[in-house]
Amino acid sequence: MEGLDLFSNLPEGCISHIISFTSPRDACRSSAVCSIFRSASESDSVWESFLPPDYPDVLAGSVSPPVRFSSKKELFFRLCDPVLIDDNKMSFSIEKRTGRKCYMLSARKLWITWGDTPRYWKWTSLPESRFPEVAELLGVCWLEISGKIDAHLLSPKTTYKAYLVIKLGEEAYGLDYPAETSIKLGDHASNKIAILQQDGTRRFQSWTALDQLNMWRSSQSVSNRGDGQVPQARSDGWMEIEMGEFFNDEGEEGDIEMSLMEVNGGQWKSGLIVEGIEMRPVCN
Amino acid sequence: MASTSNSTSSKIITLRSSDGEVFEVEESVALESNLIRRMMEDDCANNIIPLPNVTAPIFYLVIEHCKKHAEMKDNKEKKKELRSQGEELLKSDPHTYSNLMEAVNYLDIKSLMDLTAQWLADFLKGKSPRLIRELLKIKNDFTPEEEAEILERNRWAFD
Numbered sequence: 530m531e532g533l534d535l536f537s538n539l540p541e542g543c544i545s546h547i548i549s550f551t552s553p554r555d556a557c558r559s560s561a562v563c564s565i566f567r568s569a570s571e572s573d574s575v576w577e578s579f580l581p582p583d584y585p586d587v588l589a590g591s592v593s594p595p596v597r598f599s600s601k602k603e604l605f606f607r608l609c610d611p612v613l614i615d616d617n618k619m620s621f622s623i624e625k626r627t628g629r630k631c632y633m634l635s636a637r638k639l640w641i642t643w644g645d646t647p648r649y650w651k652w653t654s655l656p657e658s659r660f661p662e663v664a665e666l667l668g669v670c671w672l673e674i675s676g677k678i679d680a681h682l683l684s685p686k687t688t689y690k691a692y693l694v695i696k697l698g699e700e701a702y703g704l705d706y707p708a709e710t711s712i713k714l715g716d717h718a719s720n721k722i723a724i725l726q727q728d729g730t731r732r733f734q735s736w737t738a739l740d741q742l743n744m745w746r747s748s749q750s751v752s753n754r755g756d757g758q759v760p761q762a763r764s765d766g767w768m769e770i771e772m773g774e775f776f777n778d779e780g781e782e783g784d785i786e787m788s789l790m791e792v793n794g795g796q797w798k799s800g801l802i803v804e805g806i807e808m809r810p811v812c813n
Numbered sequence: 814m815a816s817t818s819n820s821t822s823s824k825i826i827t828l829r830s831s832d833g834e835v836f837e838v839e840e841s842v843a844l845e846s847n848l849i850r851r852m853m854e855d856d857c858a859n860n861i862i863p864l865p866n867v868t869a870p871i872f873y874l875v876i877e878h879c880k881k882h883a884e885m886k887d888n889k890e891k892k893k894e895l896r897s898q899g900e901e902l903l904k905s906d907p908h909t910y911s912n913l914m915e916a917v918n919y920l921d922i923k924s925l926m927d928l929t930a931q932w933l934a935d936f937l938k939g940k941s942p943r944l945i946r947e948l949l950k951i952k953n954d955f956t957p958e959e960e961a962e963i964l965e966r967n968r969w970a971f972d
Contacts, residue, residue, distance in 0.1 A: 535911040535949055543918050546926065550934030557970035561942035561963045564954050625969065 536565055544569035549578035553605065554626050576601035579628040580608070581684060587621050590614045617661050620805075629684040629810040633694065634676045636664040636803045642673040657766045658804050665698065666801040672708065675788035676806045680714060681780040688776045688811040691787045692769035693723070694804040695760065701726055701800025707757055708791035712773035715782035719773035722757040723789060725801060767804055774811065826853070827861045834869035835861065838876060845879050847921035867916045874913050875920065882924050899932020907949050941971075 536544060548556050548570045556579070560570040569575070580601065581587070588596055592613040598604035611620035611633065618638040622631045636644075636652075641664055643649040651665045666672070674693070683689060691712055697704070704726035712719045760768035772787055787806055791798070824840040826849070843849045852862055864872065878895075885891035902910050910932070917925045937945060946953055955963070964971065 535907055535951065538915050539911065539918060543914065543926075543930075547930040547933045548937070550927075550931050551937050554970045555934075555938050557967035558940075558942060559937055559945070560967060561955075561960065562945050562953075563951050566951075567955075567963065 539565075541565065541569045541572070542574070545572040545574050549575045552626065553579050553628055571600070571602055573601040576605045580605055581623065581628065581630050584608070587612070587614060591621075592617055611659050613659065620659055624810050624812065626812055627810060629687050630682070631807065631809045632678060632682060633659070633805045633807040634678060635660040635662070635805045637662055639664075639674055639676040639803070639806060641803070642671055643669050655802070659765075660804065664803045666799055666803070668797050668799045670792070670795060670797055672791040672798055672801075673788070674790075674803060674806075675786065677784040677786045678808065679780075680777050680782050680785050683777045683780065683785075683808060684810060685777060685779050688774060689808045690774045690811055691772040691785075692807045692809070693772055693789055694763070694767050694769050694807055695725070696767055696802040696804070697726055697760075698800035698802060703794070703796045703798035704791075704801055706791055706794030706796065706798075708789050710758070710770075710772040710789045711787070712775050713786040714775045714777070714784075717775055719775060721771065721773050723770045723772070724757045724759050725770065725791075727759055769807065772806070828872070829861050829863050830867050830869040830872045831865050832868050834872075836869075836872060836876070842876065842879050842883070845883075845922050845924060847923070848919065864920070866919045868912070871909075871912045871916045874909070875916055875922070875925065878913075878925055878928065879922065882928060895928065896931060896935070899929070900936060903932060903936045904948065 544565060548559055548566075551559070553576075556570045556575055560567040584604075587608075596604070596607055596612060598607055605623065605628070606625075608621070608623045609625045611622040611631075613619070614621050615638070618635050620633045620635070623629070624631055637660070641650060644664060649667055649669045651667055652662050653665050654661055655663050693710075705724060708723045708725060710721045710723050758771045760770045763769050772789060775785060777785075785808070825837045826840050826843040828836045828838060828843065828849070830836065844853075849862060867875070881891070881895055885895055899910075902913075910929070914929050914933070917929055936948075940948075945951065953960070
């Protein structure tokens with residue numbers, strides 16, 4: 530190996546150009562090859578190519594304090610943690626492995642039926658939330674939550690999944706009935722079933738024949754959509770439940786519409802805490 | 814004299830490699846190189862253009878790939894084929910690859926720069942630093958402390 534350094538005659542810019550064709554992960558790995566690769570893989574030109582092209586707009590719309598950075602690599606990793614934008618109503622981050630964009634719409638950015646009626650929904654702040662406010666369900670029969678985002682904002686040529694980010698209060702009840710979720714983008718629609726509370730209990734009522742009939746109908750109508758989604762733990766202490774997936778081609782199809790609805794069960798529901806809806810690229 | 818042209822209609826540019834071989838190249842192919850373009854603009858067009866940093870075998874490779882690249886426009890199959898050739902070259906003869914990359918960089922040919930960069934990028938993907946060093950015959954010039962620090966700082970990429 531000694532004395533045969535193949536790349537020592539290539540300018541650093543040339544090696545940076547090569548590394549910008551890999552991925553953030555490969556660039557970080559390359560930095561451990563040799564010192565030429567290290568300085569090339571840390572150059573701004575490499576990390577500029579991994580950042581979403583419209584990152585300056587995102588930074589301009591970010592809520593204070595301003596994002597400070599001394600290199601594009603530092604900025605990239607800073608943006609892997611969510612930054613609040615749009616007057617604290619949305620968050621933006623980058624998926625580390627691919628550099629693709631993730632957004633979360635806060636509960637304040639969603640349409641929540643009865644959300645403005647204090648008897649039914651309460652707006653509260655939780656220290657573990659990235660947003661100043663989350664929505665807590667006090668009690669409704671008609672549970673309907675929806676949100677939309679312009680497809681232009683998301684990374685093109687990317688498959689995304691949307692997740693409702695939630696918690697269940699200690700006294701949560703009535704959320705075990707299958708809810709229907711849907712994602713629409715242009716001609717594409719994806720529908721799923723979500724069971725918000727797996728070991729749920731119902732207050733004031735036991736299973737009636739009508740309940741069982743409704744459950745059966747619901748399960749029949751969704752039998753082609755696979756098993757119901759259940760909440761999964763996230764690393765930030767919240768739970769998430771998948772709402773569906775979509776492929777964002779060139780972002781030319783207008784808004785992506787996402788919703789969760791449970792209006793068939795007829796029972797009262799309470800204790801659901803909604804942080805927002807997150808859209809993340811699917812990593813292969 | 815090596816002729817790389819079979820067309821009589823377009824203008825021919827004469828170039829000389831570092832080892833003295835003379836090439837006749839169609840102007841349209843030669844102008845892919847921004848270096849040659851600049852030299853011609855500086856009025857070297859009627860003389861033989863010297864390329865002191867490129868040997869004949871490497872210059873053959875450059876011309877061959879310039880032509881392939883021109884042919885593959887809008888041809889997805891050929892594009893794929895050309896992209897996959899990089900892996901073989903890098904495995905069998907990394908030395909030639911680095912000479913080709915140097916020549917492409919020196920001649921400043923954008924299309925081939927992207928192609929040859931893509932070859933190495935594809936090659937690097939998913940490989941460990943140790944394997945990259947071994948296959949490409951690169952010397953590890955880090956101290957153990959430096960190496961440990963880099964691994965620590967980029968730990969997520971090695972999981």
